[in-house]
Amino acid sequence: MRIAWFVAVAMVTSGPAFAQGTGTGAAAGAGKPVVAKRAEALISESGAYLASAAAFTFHADVTFDHVLPSGQKLQFSAVEDVALKRPDWLYVEWRGDLGDRFFWYDGKTVTLYDPATPFYATEVAPRTIDQMLDKLVSQLGFSPPLTDFLYSDPAASLRGKVKYGLDLGETEVNGKSCHALTFVEQDIDWQIWIAGGPQPLPCKIVITYKTEPAEPEFSAVFSDWDFSPHIDDSVFTADLPPDAQKIPFKSVASAR
Amino acid sequence: MVNRHAKWKSLKTVLLAGAALIAAGSLLVEPAAAWRGGGGFRAGGFGGFNRGGFHGGSFGGDNRFGDGDGFDRSTDAGFGRDGFGSVHTAGNFTSRADSFQQAHPRFHQNATQFQQNRFSEANHLQSNRINEANNLQYNHVNNWNVYNDHWGGYHSGLGFGAGFAIGATVAALPVAAVALSVAGSPYWYANGVYYGAQGAQYVVVPPPTGAVVPTLSPSCTTVYVNGVNDLDCGRAFYVPVSNGYQVIAPPIGSTVSTLPSGASSENIGGVTYFAFGGAYYRPFYSGSSVIYQVVTNPA
Secondary structure: OOOOOOHHHHHHHOOEOOOOOOHHHOOOOOOOOEEOHHHHHHHHHHHHHHHOOOEEEEEEEEEEEEEOOOOOEEEEEEEEEEEEEOOOEEEEEEEEOOEEEEEEEOOOEEEEEOOOOOEEEEEEOOOOHHHHHHHHHHHHOEOOOOHHHHOOOHHHHHHOOOOEEEEEEEEEEOOEEEEEEEEEOOOEEEEEEEEOOOOOOEEEEEEEEOOOOOOOEEEEEEEEEEOOOOOOHHHHOOOOOOOOEEOOEHHHHHHO | OOOHHHHHHHHHHHHHHHHHHHHOOOOOOEEOOOOOOOOOOOOOOOOOOOOOOOOOEEOOOOOOOOOOOOOOOOOOOOOOEOOOOOOOOHHHHHOOHHHHHHHOHHHHOOHHHHHHHHHHHHHHHHHHHHHHHHHHHHHOOOOHHHHHHHHOOOOOOOHHHOOOOOOOEEOOOOOOOEEEEEOOEEEEEEOOEEEEEEOOEEEEEOOOOOOEEOOOOOOOEEEEEOOEEEEEOOOOEEEEEOOEEEEEOOOOOOEEOOOOOOOEEEEEOOEEEEEEOOEEEEEEEEOOEEEEEEEOOOO
């Protein structure tokens, strides 16, 4: 494992490479984001590669922390499988230590199902994946993990509130050579590993919620990227047990 | 499409594996009930599912760790509540930290107390696991029409009583049981579980409204409903009184992440409710998880 530690150099020599629009995330007086040019370039290349795909599927092996009220931090695992067809189809399957979730978007509605219960919920959704994803968090209070990579401009999604960005050099993830980058935001620190070579795909991502008690982390190691997948259209239509019962999303019901 | 019966059969294998894990002292694995999804993308050609042997397990509801504070996020299965797991939505997730800490003042207790809590949690966990293991073995034979029983009574960190479903009978009361009289009827109380007399035996009953007990289980959460502080102890709600804590009806508007064991499903006006102990619960998806809100009698 070789990591070139030219972090300090990168910080000094790099300009404000990220676009403006850091919003309120940057602390007052923090100034413009300072991101190593190499880090900015890799985020842009990777984002552009994902954006150019009409469809893709990937697998992610996830770990995430849970903090007990005593302060004890527990780590759990999950696997996430994602199928995306632009502009308006998305399917996410999550199977984890703390439960499973199925999520469907067919361009008209989103459906969420927890198979440990007999209940699912459906809500009308905007016509594009981008608009739908924006609506999820703000209106329904959740979104599938790793949505950064599902937007039509993943780089924009990732770089939104970055204050500092560093290039740590190359290392290996699952035997593949990947560039390790690290970013600092007000509320989180995050790292991303991006594959070298003609396919600059995400190898891994780690998010540290540093303002949360005990600083829980979320990490995902990506695999099985497929940019010419054979996905039946029915995958994007909710597939529920015949006796499943529909219940409302709480936030939607409250608003009515 | 994978045959669901086949999936169900395979679940039993997972269940046995889970029991083995419990015996080995590992974290409890509760296989999710019934339908397991399509077993992958139904079109085929998209592998990658069912790798590893641990996925699909579920810890069920919150409180399973004996913390009882019902960590708001403990039921979301890690699935993106408030944008968790994505960079650009991190602010939505972290902005809840302040309100969370306010709602859980115990977070600010000193380190010694934390340490003690951890030890007691460990003890509770140990006993809970054994009870839950037995409970799960039984419950998972049933289908999800009776899935309420999965949550097996007042298991929320209650030590001995964990896993006892309403209606279960025991030949003898726990050593720590105290006798109560509620509206002229005899009850016994131990570790958060209430017992009534049934012939020569004792039967686990719902918390009788009006009962006053000297101590509560360590898993109680302070809940703020309509400006009043109540204590939520595994779906039993209490208010402090001069000689202990009194059972009250679940406050309207309060939410719980798991139903009391024995709650019965009712369809009223096309809406699914669960009735238990005179209270009605309506299920919602809150974020990515199902919660149940106490509502006024819809009938």
